[in-house]
Amino acid sequence: LSTLFLITAGFYLWLVGGNALGQGVHYLATEYGGADSGSMQATITLLRYILIIVGLVYVLSRLNFNTTTIAAISGGLSVGIGFALSTILSNFVSGILLLFERTLHPGDIIEYDGILCTVEMITIRSIRVRTSDNIEMIIPNSEFVTAPFTTYTGKSKHIRLKLPIGTSYNDNYQHVIPTLMDIASNHPLVMKNPPPEVRIENFGEYTINYQMFLWINSPMVSAIVRNELHQAILDAFAENGITIPYPTQLEIQQVSDN
Numbered sequence: 001l002s003t004l005f006l007i008t009a010g011f012y013l014w015l016v017g018g019n020a021l022g023q024g025v026h027y028l029a030t031e032y033g034g035a036d037s038g039s040m041q042a043t044i045t046l047l048r049y050i051l052i053i054v055g056l057v058y059v060l061s062r063l064n065f066n067t068t069t070i071a072a073i074s075g076g077l078s079v080g081i082g083f084a085l086s087t088i089l090s091n092f093v094s095g096i097l098l099l100f101e102r103t104l105h106p107g108d109i110i111e112y113d114g115i116l117c118t119v120e121m122i123t124i125r126s127i128r129v130r131t132s133d134n135i136e137m138i139i140p141n142s143e144f145v146t147a148p149f150t151t152y153t154g155k156s157k158h159i160r161l162k163l164p165i166g167t168s169y170n171d172n173y174q175h176v177i178p179t180l181m182d183i184a185s186n187h188p189l190v191m192k193n194p195p196p197e198v199r200i201e202n203f204g205e206y207t208i209n210y211q212m213f214l215w216i217n218s219p220m221v222s223a224i225v226r227n228e229l230h231q232a233i234l235d236a237f238a239e240n241g242i243t244i245p246y247p248t249q250l251e252i253q254q255v256s257d258n
Contacts, residue, residue, distance in 0.1 A: 005061050011055050017189040018051040045122055087140075092124045094141035098122065109157065109219050112139060112151040116219060132220060152219040158191065159219045163229060167208030168243040173208060178201060179240055183232045184214050189225050191215040198223060206245045 023042040097105050099122065108119045111130070117129040117137065126138045143149075152159055167176050177198045184196035196214040203209070216225055237244065 007059050012114045015052065018048055022048055033057065042148075043099075046096070048230075049099075049124075050122050088125060089138070091141040094145040095122060095124055095127075097145060098127075098141060103150070105153075107153070108180075109152045113135075118220070125139070132223075157218050158215055159222065160213060160215050161222060161225060163212040163214075163226065164201070165210045165212060165233060165246060166204060167210065167237075168206075168245045170206060171208070172240045176208075176210065176242055179236050179242065180210065180233070181210055183229060183236055184212055186230070187225065187229060189216055189221055189228075191217060206247055 025044060026077050040080065048156045063179070087219050104110070104119055104122065104127065106121055108121050110117060110119060112129065115131055115137075120136075121128045122141075127144065129137050129139060165180065177200075180198045181196065184190050185192075190196055191214070194215050197210065199211050199213070201209045201211040212229075214225075214229075216222060232239060236242075
């Protein structure tokens with residue numbers, strides 16, 4: 001009993017010490033070493049799993065468990081455990097694969113099920129993300145292994161926005177394009193390099209269709225940038241006499257004199 005108590009207490013202290021060590025390494029590496037916080041957290045999580053496995057192996061060896069007996073028992077229970085814990089085991093293995101492949105890190109910005117969110121923590125069973133509306137979502141790890149998702153921070157957080165604009169055929173394109181370029185270049189959240197660009201996309205039935213291309217440094221501000229640019233475009237068009245036409249139905253009555 002004393003051996004069991006000491007081993008249990010030692011294993012608990014092992015877990016607590018490993019957690020404290022991981023937090024210390026994370027702080028030193030990010031604050032003084034300039035390491036990426038998300039990458040360090042993912043690495044420390046993986047090392048924590050390894051320490052837990054090493055601790056369990058040591059505990060079993062100190063308790064003098066016969067490895068042959070353990071193999072026999074686990075083999076007999078594997079079928080039942082497999083059915084009962086298949087989802088948990090699948091999520092656990094998926095989490096290990098995500099950490100090994102470095103597919104996701106805390107701090108990554110992803111789009112899951114059409115929702116833009118930020119990865120906060122990768123745990124044994126699930127990944128915790130937070131949406132732009134400050135809603136926390138818990139997503140099983142297996143979802144990121146078996147289903148497609150979009151990540152905006154795999155190598156860079158910079159993304160390109162495309163804004164369609166239509167103006168009247170009566171408005172000279174040599175006046176419209178510089179106006180749109182000034183709007184994009186003067187926005188504080190639009191990157192200077194690569195510079196914004198405005199192209200004539202096509203000729204519509206009622207409008208000359210332009211496309212504004214611009215880069216921003218984070219997808220989380222894309223909605224803000226779009227809204228502010230749309231307002232700036234409306235103000236600039238009104239100031240410069242540029243019109244955005246819309247289709248109207250005219251009823252023409254022909255009157256013949258008898």
